[in-house]
Amino acid sequence: MITPQTSHHGPQPADFTDVRATNLAVVLRFVRENSPCSRADIAASTGLNKATVSSLVADLIDRRLLRETGLTENRVGRPATMLVLDGSPYAAIGIEVNVDYLTAVAVDLKGEELLSWRRSFSGGTASAGQAVVGIAAIARRVVSRMAKEARQVLGLTVAVPGLVDVNGSVRLAPNLGWRDVDLCGDLTKAMRDPGFPVMVDNDANLGALAELRFGPHGGVNDLVYLTGEVGVGAGVIMDGRLRRGGQGYTGEIGHIEIDPSGPLCQCGRHGCLEAMAGIGAVLAPGVSPSELEPELDEVLRRARAGDAEILALLDSVGHNLGKGVAIVANTLNPEVIVLGGYFVTLAPWVHKRAEEEMFRRSIAPGGGGCRLVVSTLGHGAGALGAAARVLDSVDSGRLPALT
Numbered sequence: 001m002i003t004p005q006t007s008h009h010g011p012q013p014a015d016f017t018d019v020r021a022t023n024l025a026v027v028l029r030f031v032r033e034n035s036p037c038s039r040a041d042i043a044a045s046t047g048l049n050k051a052t053v054s055s056l057v058a059d060l061i062d063r064r065l066l067r068e069t070g071l072t073e074n075r076v077g078r079p080a081t082m083l084v085l086d087g088s089p090y091a092a093i094g095i096e097v098n099v100d101y102l103t104a105v106a107v108d109l110k111g112e113e114l115l116s117w118r119r120s121f122s123g124g125t126a127s128a129g130q131a132v133v134g135i136a137a138i139a140r141r142v143v144s145r146m147a148k149e150a151r152q153v154l155g156l157t158v159a160v161p162g163l164v165d166v167n168g169s170v171r172l173a174p175n176l177g178w179r180d181v182d183l184c185g186d187l188t189k190a191m192r193d194p195g196f197p198v199m200v201d202n203d204a205n206l207g208a209l210a211e212l213r214f215g216p217h218g219g220v221n222d223l224v225y226l227t228g229e230v231g232v233g234a235g236v237i238m239d240g241r242l243r244r245g246g247q248g249y250t251g252e253i254g255h256i257e258i259d260p261s262g263p264l265c266q267c268g269r270h271g272c273l274e275a276m277a278g279i280g281a282v283l284a285p286g287v288s289p290s291e292l293e294p295e296l297d298e299v300l301r302r303a304r305a306g307d308a309e310i311l312a313l314l315d316s317v318g319h320n321l322g323k324g325v326a327i328v329a330n331t332l333n334p335e336v337i338v339l340g341g342y343f344v345t346l347a348p349w350v351h352k353r354a355e356e357e358m359f360r361r362s363i364a365p366g367g368g369g370c371r372l373v374v375s376t377l378g379h380g381a382g383a384l385g386a387a388a389r390v391l392d393s394v395d396s397g398r399l400p401a402l403t
């Protein structure tokens with residue numbers, strides 16, 4: 001009997017569908033970036049021949065990812081039917097889990113926001129099992145809202161402040177008290193196999209994706225996003241792509257030691273960046289998640305009133321943040337580092353101080369061209385990036401099935 005062999009030479013029958021999916025994605029991305037455009041524009045720019053483009057466009061129109069508009073180009077030659085993104089029957093969902101809140105957003109294929117909810121959540125004290133129930137509940141509410149709008153859900157991504165492996169398991173989330181939680185599997189079960197992909201990713205990674213897709217950083221290819229929650233993490237985009245590292249754990253900058261005699265961190269070490277510059281460093285020790293917002297309001301009130309003790313505290317937070325930012329600037333030489341989460345709220349007191357420290361500690365002249373900016377996406381960045389990850393997977397060829 002002849003053993004079937006897999007040849008690694010020459011085209012395989014399966015390659016055809018791969019090529020087709022890749023080409024569908026090429027056309028979809030082209031229209032996303034160049035809408036409105038004609039079939040001839042797509043052929044001219046992508047190098048695909050006209051017959052192939054027509055067939056691919058027909059497929060994308062059948063899937064209601066593209067639609068024709070009545071517009072024509074006023075050029076010499078035959079007027080062309082123009083194409084734009086459709087996607088009106090679709091929604092991408094993102095949920096961000098945090099110590100003190102859950103955020104849920106839904107966007108359409110163009111990335112326009114359909115819904116944005118923020119709920120208080122006892123992530124710091126709930127067990128992982130209770131958290132799964134809470135996440136599944138908000139997810140189901142979003143899905144049912146989308147169903148009422150006759151939208152098919154393309155996928156759900158959950159952003160978690162912790163180490164997430166490539167299978168969507170949370171290996172460690174110190175501030176949530178989680179270790180080895182199969183969040184992707186548990187959530188899929190809790191939602192009774194919802195019929196769309198469920199993904200789990202690190203909150204900083206997703207914040208970086210949100211900045212890349214929705215932030216005001218046109219043309220930037222090298223960007224680092226810093227979460228500013230109870231934890232501090234970095235999402236790293238290099239050459240326009242998210243960098244995950246060997247097992248998916250890139251960017252755990254929150255546990256860089258800033259001062260060995262500093263306060264105890266949730267990870268068990270002393271003087272980590274997040275213990276010295278995260279929101280916990282600004283508040284009284286042992287503040288419960290439900291007290292976080294009112295405590296922070298009090299800090300802001302005192303800062304605005306010129307309270308010397310608070311101003312000195314915020315100055316040291318800015319200084320420590322700058323030490324961490326300088327390590328990022330020196331190591332990765334990004335074009336921009338974006339401060340997210342509570343750093344946005346604290347920016348009037350910490351941004352300039354951190355920037356000075358970054359320039360002072362940067363070995364390259366002028367910080368290597370790196371700019372330190374404050375996110376315009378605020379606390380929604382993680383959830384928005386989670387939805388963006390769903391759109392990214394569509395853009396890279398995981399198209400919704402024809403119904």
Ligand SMILES: [Zn+2]
Nearest residue numbers: 255265267272
């Ligand atoms: Zn730590």
